[in-house]
Every structure is written in C-alpha cells, then in structure tokens.
Amino acid sequence: MLCVPAGCGGELSGPRGSFNSPDYPNKYPENRECIWYISTSLGSSITLTIHEFSVEFHQDCNYDVLEVYGGPDLLAPQLAKLCTTTSSPLQVSSTGNLLTVRFKSDSYVSGRGFNASWAEVQGGCGGPVTAPSGEIHSPSYPSSYPQQRGLFLGHQRGSQPPSLLKLL
Numbered sequence: 001m002l003c004v005p006a007g008c009g010g011e012l013s014g015p016r017g018s019f020n021s022p023d024y025p026n027k028y029p030e031n032r033e034c035i036w037y038i039s040t041s042l043g044s045s046i047t048l049t050i051h052e053f054s055v056e057f058h059q060d061c062n063y064d065v066l067e068v069y070g071g072p073d074l075l076a077p078q079l080a081k082l083c084t085t086t087s088s089p090l091q092v093s094s095t096g097n098l099l100t101v102r103f104k105s106d107s108y109v110s111g112r113g114f115n116a117s118w119a120e121v122q123g124g125c126g127g128p129v130t131a132p133s134g135e136i137h138s139p140s141y142p143s144s145y146p147q148q149r150g151l152f153l154g155h156q157r158g159s160q161p162p163s164l165l166k167l168l
C-alpha cells in the first residue's frame with residue numbers, strides 16, 4: 001500500500017532539508033507506508049540525521065519500522081533498520097547521492113514517529129549514483145559514542161552483492 005496523502009513520502013532534493021513521519025510530533029497513523037526518495041547533486045553523498053525516533057518496538061522490527069537504503073529505491077542495499085525508540089540522534093551516511101527512506105506502521109499501537117534531516121556532503125566518493133555501499137556511524141565519531149540501543153544493521157535479504165557496511 002503506497003500512501004498518497006500530503007506529508008507522507010515523496011521526492012526530496014536539494015542540498016539539505018527535513019521530513020518527518022505523518023502527523024509528527026503527534027502519533028503517526030496506523031497502517032501507513034511512506035517512502036521518501038532523497039537526491040543531492042551528482043558526485044556528492046548524503047548524511048541523514050534522525051533527530052528523534054519513537055515507534056512501537058518489536059525485536060525483529062515486524063511492527064513499525066524505518067528503513068534506510070543507499071540508492072534510488074528499495075532494492076538498494078539497506079543501510080539501517082530502526083524500530084526502537086531512542087533519544088540520541090542517529091546518523092546514516094551514503095556514499096552516493098541517492099537515499100531512499102521507508103517508514104511503515106502496522107495496525108496497532110503507534111508512537112511519535114521521527115523527524116529527520118539530510119545534508120549534502122561534497123566530494124563523497126566521487127562516483128555518481130550507483131555506489132552500492134554506505135556506512136553508519138554514531139554522531140560523535142570518532143570520539144566515544146553515546147549510549148545507543150536498538151540499532152539493527154543488516155543487508156536486505158536477496159541477491160544483492162555484498163556491500164561495505166561498517167559499524168564504527
């Protein structure tokens with residue numbers, strides 16, 4: 001189910017901007033799927049910062065989940081999958097200039113959701129578009145990271161070639 005209503009997904013472009021879950025900071029609606037397609041200028045990369053994150057928890061993220069993919073669509077390698085409330089900002093970095101973010105809620109129980117912003121980083125890795133790798137790091141890297149829970153990293157199931165994924 002793709003969602004059409006305003007404020008839920010869409011194409012985002014430009015050097016920086018922000019977006020949030022539907023109705024944020026109020027509780028997000030149930031049974032909603034939102035997909036944001038973020039693009040910055042060719043040759044740049046993207047840093048996505050999730051400032052607040054509050055959803056219904058499930059250990060395998062089966063209920064409500066935010067997923068970040070390092071490419072033009074949901075077939076790109078998955079860089080992050082979040083389903084635990086955290087008050088520490090989280091950052092996800094792409095190596096290409098495209099990022100796809102998917103938020104999904106199920107039929108019961110919601111939370112405040114999230115707000116996030118992206119910023120273009122010049123001179124990412126020099127290559128346009130198809131860089132199949134990404135990394136995720138804590139906000140204060142390389143200093144010691146703040147206590148942080150519930151961050152699950154994994155490649156998307158399927159036949160994607162192995163990609164670089166570093167937890168620093």
Ligand SMILES: [Ca+2]
Pocket residue numbers: 056063064105106107108109110
């Ligand atoms: Ca839910």
